[in-house]
Structures are given as structure tokens and as C-alpha cells.
Amino acid sequence: MENSFYQLAEIEISYKPKFKSVERPQIDSANKAYQVLINNWDLNKIELVEEFKIILLNRRNRVLGIVNISQGGMSGTIADPKIIFAVALKACASGIILSHSHPSGESSPSEADIKLTRKLTEAGKLLDLQILDHIIVCSDGYYSFMDEGMI
Template identity: 45%
Template sequence: MDEQAFSSFLIYFTMDVAEIKVSYSTNHSQSVVLNNSRSTYNLILSNWDKDIIEFQEESKVIMVNRANNLLGIFPLSKGGMTGTVVDVRIILSVALKCHASGIFLVHNHPSGNLKPSEADKQITRKLKEACNLLDITLIDHLIITKSDYYSFADERQL
């Protein structure tokens, strides 16, 4: 391949490379501070679709700064009646994009049973280990129903 053909090949090849965009914006007009599991539960319950909380399992991630001021709520996944996907890589990529210092993982149990499953315990351990590598604090993992919640932090399971 001569030099001119090689240059044309490089130019063509680089035009087809995907561009990665990172964006985050915040509204600092109101400050919500999450000091405990109860305030976190109240916040997330007000941002949950009450019509499906007993029908479909979902997971969300709450992002906070170092002072536990709310940065945002990320709708991570919607699943079926008995489970939903919690992808640690997606959680951490969102946390890094919005400069979060701490996160709360929250998911519902449509059955109304607040007892954590083995899968709940495993994902909590996995997420905590991954967060530690990036100096992000997993503050809590809440399992919620429309009337109550279970806090891994309150139960010393973190």
C-alpha cells in the first residue's frame, strides 16, 4: 500500500470511530440532605411509581455529594415480579459522571417481604468493594415496599 492510499485509509477509519459524550447537569435551587435511612426512604418513595411498586421490581441509585446533598436519582433498571438487574459498572459510571461521593442503592420487593435475599446480599458486597476502589461510599442499600423499608446500614450489613 503506498503512502497516499494509507493516509486515505486512516482518514476513513477515524471517521467511523464512535465518540463518547459525558454530560451531567444539576439544579442547585433546592438542597435535599439525606441524613438517615428514613429520609432516604421518604425521598425515594416520593419518586417511585406507586402503581407498580407491588407489581414490578425496579432498582434506582441515589447520588450525593460529600455533604450528603442530593445530586440526583438514576433509574437503574426495571425487571419482572421477582428480580431486576443491578449492573455495578453502570452504577459506578453514573456516579463518576456526576461526581458523586456517595451512593444509595434502592430496590423494591413487590412481594412485600423486606428480608434481603442472598442475591441482595451478594450485590451489596460486590458494589461496596467496587465503590471502595473508586473512593465512593456505598452509604446504604434499601429494600422498599410502599409501607416500610429495610436498611443494610441500619442492620449493620454494610
């Protein structure tokens, strides 16, 4: 019997926060989430390209971090569920706020936005990772799926 050796990658999961929990912003409304997002958005691009970001939250809805998921063109970007949930799981997040920009300045969700939100909300349930909101970010305002009863 011949021994076979395989070279395998070692996978290690770690999370090293830079701030104490009490120093992180706590999200208690869509407006607070929008303020955190808009203060961390490149305002030079907000009316140029569509970007998708997520806010990762702990059990007390304190911000663990904001992650840039993708950047696209003027009419769309890709929000890959595998990347979204991989990042959230690695950070030990308890909740996620989805967000993306509409370069047009029109904050109403498209049918694709609604379908994606439903898909990610259902996937989150399986992983015990709650999708708390999906915020469409524009330079002068926002649309909250939670506030509008869509989540």
C-alpha cells in the same frame, strides 16, 4: 506509507444541575432516604414489579439525583454495576445509596441482595465512591443495610 483515518466518537462529560446545592434534600438517615425514594417511586408499580434505583449524593450527602437503573418482573431485576458506576461518575457523585423494591412486601434481603451489596461496596472502594446504604423499599416500610450493620 498510507494514512488511515478512523471515524471516532467524541466523548464529552458534563453535569448540569437544575437546583442549587442548598435546595437539595440532605440524607442523614435511612428513614430520610426512604422518604425521598418513596416520594419518587411509582406506587402503582411497587407491588407489581421489582425496580432498582440509586440516589446520587455529593460530599455533604445532598441529593444530586435519583436514577432508575432497571425494572424487572415480580421476582427480580438486573443491577448492572457498569451502569451504576458510569452514572455516578458522570454526575461527579461522592456517595451512592442503592435501592430496590420487593413487590412481595417482605423487606428482608435475599442472599442475592446481600451478595450484590458486597460486590458494589467493594467496587465503590476502588473508585472512591462510597456505597452509603442499600434500602429495600416496600409500600409500607423498608430495610436498611446500614441500619442493620450489613454495610
